[in-house]
Amino acid sequence: MAVTPIVPPGAPGIPARWTSSAKSGVGTSLSPAGHIWFTISHGILNEVYYPRLDSACTRDLGLIVTGPGGYFSEEKRDAAHEIEPFEAGVPAYRLVNTAGDGAYRIEKRILCDPARPVLLQEITFTALKGAPDDYRVYALLAPHLVNAGMGNTAWVGDHKGKPVLIASGRGSCLALASSLPWRDCSAGYVGFSDGWQQLNHTGILDPAYQRAEDGNVALTGEIGFTSTTTKAVLALGFGATPDEAAKNAFASLKRGFEPAAKAYVQNWRKWQARLLPLDRHAASGINTYRASTSVLATHRSTAMPGAAVASLSIPWGFNKGDDDLGGYHLVWPRDLVETAGGFLAAGDAASALQILEYLRAIQQTDGHWPQNAWLDGSAYWPGIQMDECAFPLLLADALHRAGHLPRARLATFLPMIERAATYVVRNGPVTGEDRWEEDAGYSPFTLAVEIAALLAAADLLDACGKKDEATYLRETSDGWNDQLERWTYATDTAICRAAGVEGYYVRIAPPDSAEAGSPKDGYVPIKNRPPGDTDRPAQEIVSPDALALVRFGLRSADDPRIVDTVKVIDAQLRCALPQGPLWYRYNGDGYGEHQDGTPFDGTGQGRPWPLLAGERAHYELAAGRKDEAANLLKALEDSAEPGGLLPEQVWDGADLPERQLLHGRPSGSAMPLVWAHSEHIKLLRSLRDGAVFDMPPQGVKRYIEAKTVSPFRTWRFNNKIRALPEGKTLRIELLAAATVHWSTDNWATAHDSQTVENAFGIHLADLPTTSLPEGSALIFTFFWPGTGDWENVDFSVTSGERDSG
Known part of the structure; x- marks a missing residue:
């Protein structure tokens, strides 16, 4: 018998919510x-x-x-x-x-x-x-x-x-x-x-x-x-x-x-069948390698080859509504390059090359990439992160070194490489935000990526016959590498005394408040989100991010500063769990469930990340401790759910079954996290090869083996140094042409030096400071011919003193 339709009651329904982010399976047809x-x-x-x-x-x-x-x-x-x-x-x-x-x-x-x-x-x-x-x-x-x-x-x-x-x-x-x-x-x-x-x-x-x-x-x-x-x-x-x-x-x-x-x-x-045989079976019977490779391939786009999202999940989705459009199904350039590294480690160079081509397509005209984006490249969040602007250079170099980007094809990527390198040298070394999309400042992770990427870009430019440009990129890398410790290494703190160490690399050091820049000089401060989740002083915040200095080839694994930092990391951030040790992102992290298990709502408490066990395993391998790296591989794999998917975070508290939170098992954040699966694949490849698969060789050769130091110390509006180490040449770098008006005797006499523009749009002037007596001050200001204005501010650099700028 026919029924007469009626309007169901309750329009428009309760507020819409998504569902659990703890996926047990993801798939697509590859068609x-x-x-x-x-x-x-x-x-x-x-x-x-x-x-x-x-x-x-x-x-x-x-x-x-x-x-x-x-x-x-x-x-x-x-x-x-x-x-x-x-x-x-x-x-x-x-x-x-x-x-x-x-x-x-x-x-x-x-x-x-x-x-x-x-x-x-x-x-x-x-x-x-x-x-x-x-x-x-x-x-x-x-x-x-x-x-x-x-x-x-x-x-x-x-x-x-x-x-x-x-x-x-x-x-x-x-x-x-x-x-x-x-x-x-x-x-x-x-x-x-x-x-x-x-x-x-x-x-x-x-x-x-x-x-x-x-x-x-x-x-x-x-x-x-x-x-x-x-x-x-x-x-x-x-x-x-x-x-x-x-x-x-x-x-x-x-x-x-x-x-x-x-x-x-x-x-x-x-x-x-096209992939390398890195197969490994967990106690559950799951082939963990094939689970990870299928996760990577499932998160690729078919309509836009090379595009891949960070996760087919919405963290704490059951608590998220229509105002959270993106979830994790967005493109993060950092995650995307890490995904490309996973494909490359597995032997799928074609997919890695597609990712590089996609990155070329969505690169912004000034050379940067969006913090995250929809598949068509349109930005979702408004921020800019310097490591994301540098990572594609490392991917291009990795493909080139592996023979997948021969010189003829490399030339087609040259405009992308030049634009990216230009953006990094013009806007670094201060990061817009750290790799966790949080605080701005000097981050060991971002600095490591920037320096390694500029060295990589120099090799790529050399291969294309651009020798002068390559020389400048290496000079910039040398200068930034020289100052890593000045920017990010803390000594004589309460944490040092508690851990019995001389010092450690901090998570992020805030830039000096005087480094905002001059509008006449063209510097535009990078847009930042509010500060992170802690009120601790920067020197009291530590992170496994410091291990990037080893991962990217800038410091040796047995460098005493790295060894001390590892002791601090373990004292502050190591979490013993049934599957083995995992690590927190940093002390005071607020990205995770509240203590009672209620969902992250803008505040919360960070939980351990399996990904960081993979990163630590790579450090242990670099240090020659292959057995320890293998143990950490097992801890990483044992953090997966029965389907083999790796979570972003795991629950570190007592069981809360009513909230589906069990000790050592996935929390309500993203699962799977593609970056974690990429790290898993790279770790399998690294253990097979007996060496860190994705460590760029340039920094190792230049800084660890050759111990190259820079003859320059650079002054910029976004990095105003106030002291000049003895024997260094003071290099002035500006984003507009200027006359540098300077004096070494408090303006009793004065000199003028004209800046010269290089291929990256940076205007340089090297001042003859190598023979300045210790304690003498060089004072300078600028005349801007483009506007006919003087800067009307005097800047000072003192020779022979420890640089505290």
Whole structure:
């Protein structure tokens, strides 16, 4: 009997939220025709991304089981979950969800159809108590089309006479079809009239709820299981129109699950077969190497080759709404270069080269890269981070040294290299923010990346015949390398005394407040977010980031300053966990759950990062302690969930099962973190090779072996030195042409030196200061011919004293 549709109550629904970021599986078809990506947690499908890797279109799709006497069970909450991939390196999954009360078992196989944008689930329902006819099984789908839970419209429709559940929003549509005919179906508003509310309260769906417009909506349909037919295939299709989405879904159903699965597995087998055999099996049986390589490949874009996002997750998503558009499904240039390094370590140079080509495409005209961006390169956050502007230079050099970027092809990247090097030399060495998107200042990590990148760029420019430009980049690197300790090394502190060391590298040292720059000189302060999560003085904040000085080849692993810093890092940041030691990002970190386990909400308490165990393992390998590096590899791998995915952070407190926080297991932050999987692959390669895979050789040769020092000490408006070590030439560097008006006798006599512009748009003047007597002051100011103005401020540098600037 036909029903009269009515408007479901509760419009527009409760505020939309995403779901758990603790994924147990991620996958895609590796097919240009598929262009969808999926995630799994708690035994059900979570976010599905379409048509781009940065466009989440669902919250989740799970099952509800009802039965006699008001029985109500939701598989994601009320069942125990098991998951395994079809085979090593193939991110298609078998799931088994067994009801906690022993009433039923649900088995699923989940993958994408490589031929079209459709997500397929083969579902088998088994009654463990009573008969199959005692139960009804419903699919509950929450559309969040194009990164938003509000503003969606859902309805019960049909396609060529067959029932289908449809939703639309922001120019995209989805359609959920079943191989077994849908029985009762409904559309409603979440929290009021959705299927969960109806079934929980009344045990039945109201078929009059046919359409829910412009809100936080959900679709529900009863799968037509019978006592003899207990297997069904659900097809979640996508398209630009409702008809296209439904057409895709039914086409996949017609083709069948097995042919789609065969093509899906073949795509992944073919790609995995091209990689180096670095296979390693965990105690669980998971091939950890193939799990990591599949994570890297799953996070790549098909529409924009070379683009890859940081994670197909939204940290603490269950607490995040539509105002958090990006989640982690954005491009971070730093993470992207780390991903390229993972591909390169695994033997997939083609993917690494695609990443370099993509980075070239989204580079900004002044040479920098956005802090993070959508796939089309448009910036999401407004900040600029200097390490992200330098990292692509290291990738280009790594590809060139490995023979994948011969001179002829290198020339096509020359404009990108020159622009990036220009941005770094003009705006460094102060970082816009550290690598964790937090405080500005002098960061050992960022400085290490900048210096190594300029040395790498110098070699690339040399290869292209640009000798003068290469010489200047090396001179700049030498000057910055000379001052690493002046900028970032603390001595005679309470931490030193407690650890019994002479000093250590701090996490980040704030720039001098006088270094804001002169508008006439063209320096533009980099936009920063508010300061970090601690009120501690900079010299009391330490971080494993200092190990980057070894990783990037600037300091030897046995340098006494590094050894002392490691002692401080372990005293302050090492956390003993069941899987082994992990480390915090820094003391006072506020990015993590609160002490009671409530989600990070702008404040919180940082938790240990498995990634940092991988970085520490590389340090141990550089120090010649291969066995210790191997132990840390195990701690890294044992931080993964059963599906092999590595989390961003793990919970370090007592078990809080009501918040799904267990000691040593993933917290509510991102999982998987692609950067952690890249580090895992690089560590496997490094252990095989017996050397740190991605350590640039230039710094090792120049600073550790040749012990090169700079003859210059540079004064800039963003780095105003106040003392000049004995025997150094004072180099003035400006971003506009000037006459340097200077005196060594307090203006009794004066001299003028004209700046000369180099290829990077920097105007230099080297003042003859090598023979200045100790304690004498050189005073200078500037005349700007471009405006006809004097600077009207005198600057002073004292010779022969310890530089405290």
